[in-house]
Amino acid sequence: MNQRGTLTRQRIVEAAMAMLDESQDRQFSMRKLAAQLQVDPMALYHHHKNRHALMGEVMLALMAECEIPPATGDWRQDIRAICQAVRQLARRHPGSFRAFVVFEQWVPSEHRVNEALYTALLSAGFSKVATVRAVRLLIAYVESFAVDEITGWLEPLTREDRENLAADLSGGAFPATASLLETIVRPDADAEFVFGLDVLIAGLDGVRASA
Amino acid sequence: MNQRGTLTRQRIVEAAMAMLDESQDRQFSMRKLAAQLQVDPMALYHHHKNRHALMGEVMLALMAECEIPPATGDWRQDIRAICQAVRQLARRHPGSFRAFVVFEQWVPSEHRVNEALYTALLSAGFSKVATVRAVRLLIAYVESFAVDEITGWLEPLTREDRENLAADLSGGAFPATASLLETIVRPDADAEFVFGLDVLIAGLDGVRASA
DNA sequence: ACCTGAACACCGTTCAAGT
DNA sequence: ACCTGAACACCGTTCAAGT
Numbered sequence: 001m002n003q004r005g006t007l008t009r010q011r012i013v014e015a016a017m018a019m020l021d022e023s024q025d026r027q028f029s030m031r032k033l034a035a036q037l038q039v040d041p042m043a044l045y046h047h048h049k050n051r052h053a054l055m056g057e058v059m060l061a062l063m064a065e066c067e068i069p070p071a072t073g074d075w076r077q078d079i080r081a082i083c084q085a086v087r088q089l090a091r092r093h094p095g096s097f098r099a100f101v102v103f104e105q106w107v108p109s110e111h112r113v114n115e116a117l118y119t120a121l122l123s124a125g126f127s128k129v130a131t132v133r134a135v136r137l138l139i140a141y142v143e144s145f146a147v148d149e150i151t152g153w154l155e156p157l158t159r160e161d162r163e164n165l166a167a168d169l170s171g172g173a174f175p176a177t178a179s180l181l182e183t184i185v186r187p188d189a190d191a192e193f194v195f196g197l198d199v200l201i202a203g204l205d206g207v208r209a210s211a
Numbered sequence: 212m213n214q215r216g217t218l219t220r221q222r223i224v225e226a227a228m229a230m231l232d233e234s235q236d237r238q239f240s241m242r243k244l245a246a247q248l249q250v251d252p253m254a255l256y257h258h259h260k261n262r263h264a265l266m267g268e269v270m271l272a273l274m275a276e277c278e279i280p281p282a283t284g285d286w287r288q289d290i291r292a293i294c295q296a297v298r299q300l301a302r303r304h305p306g307s308f309r310a311f312v313v314f315e316q317w318v319p320s321e322h323r324v325n326e327a328l329y330t331a332l333l334s335a336g337f338s339k340v341a342t343v344r345a346v347r348l349l350i351a352y353v354e355s356f357a358v359d360e361i362t363g364w365l366e367p368l369t370r371e372d373r374e375n376l377a378a379d380l381s382g383g384a385f386p387a388t389a390s391l392l393e394t395i396v397r398p399d400a401d402a403e404f405v406f407g408l409d410v411l412i413a414g415l416d417g418v419r420a421s422a
Numbered sequence: 423a424c425c426t427g428a429a430c431a432c433c434g435t436t437c438a439a440g441t
Numbered sequence: 442a443c444c445t446g447a448a449c450a451c452c453g454t455t456c457a458a459g460t
Contacts, residue, residue: 007443029434039445040445041434042437042444043443046442046443046444106376118387128390131394137352137407137410140351140355140407144352145351148347151315164317173326174323177322177326177329180333180339180343192347198414199348201414204410206413206417218425240452241453242452250425250426261453425458426458426459427458428456429457430455431453431455432451432454434449434452436447436449436450437449438445439444440444440445
């Protein structure tokens, strides 16, 4: 069992990220991680101060992996590409990405993503205030969408979920929702993501002059 | 200690919601809740199947409390008012709202909020598909914003956070971010929320014809 | 019907000890 | 320097028992 010398900060971070991504419903724990690394639980604490610190390093590695495309000169295209890159990262690392969104602390490698968005918007002529607000809005959108997607909210509803929904609506209290039932049960993730980007970009274009 | 007969489903739900909202960082647990209710931890399980079920009831009560304003006939105004109502709910119940956003299950009382948004958009002439997508987009925005706000991301940065950020940017790798430093450290939550709504509404208006 | 209490299988983390 | 093992203060939940 003794793995003396084989345990490193990086090996722990990689194993933690893999465990987060693989554990669909059962969750990550320091003790399970140690077991997988075939090491005493307390060995981890020699390399990382505590669970939170380790998670911080996982988040750092996660965001560092985001493949930000080079700027093209077209801010609309750049924003679309950057948002798609974040979405792809979430799909590649669903568990870690979920933990990242909930992680209430600044992760330095986020700077890379923000910098790319800031650059695109400033080059498009947005004011400083509008740029900062627009980036938070874009990040909020892409993170929410990505979490919805990896959680399964953008897949067609199961027969059971669909029946539960229909039952909720059968009282007649929600006529608008009921009229949309067929649309609600059959989402299209790709099209919906593009729809959101279209709305945001058109909206940003609209407020550019006035902001 | 014996509170025989005084424990009800509703009393447990109310106490759980209060505990979630008050516990800033230390978190909710079934055992702490029982202690506060001066009851054996296991007494709770007589009224609620398990922790998840209890949380579901808290979420139900939370969303039922959202004060949705009556429709005015102006879809733009209605959407603004509904989103502000959700934001106010989050401010009133920060801990419960955070739990709600992470709660990976449908909460029936959400129908009320969705119905109001669906009604506004359908009346504005949006197609079914555009309406369903727009509502998810609006909800994603308001939930993200509200969580950011109650987490403290929209307050002026502390001196320490500001210095950490400046240190991150001192290497020159993020020139756009550095140029925005003064704006980043001093957010304005109210103005930012309205900015987001402006962008979304302008954007929805823009895609209405083409969707 | 409603509550208790012991018990089980878990957590994160501290601290003293081993090599 | 790096890892172990016992221990502490927690979890959620089951199950048998009390009233």
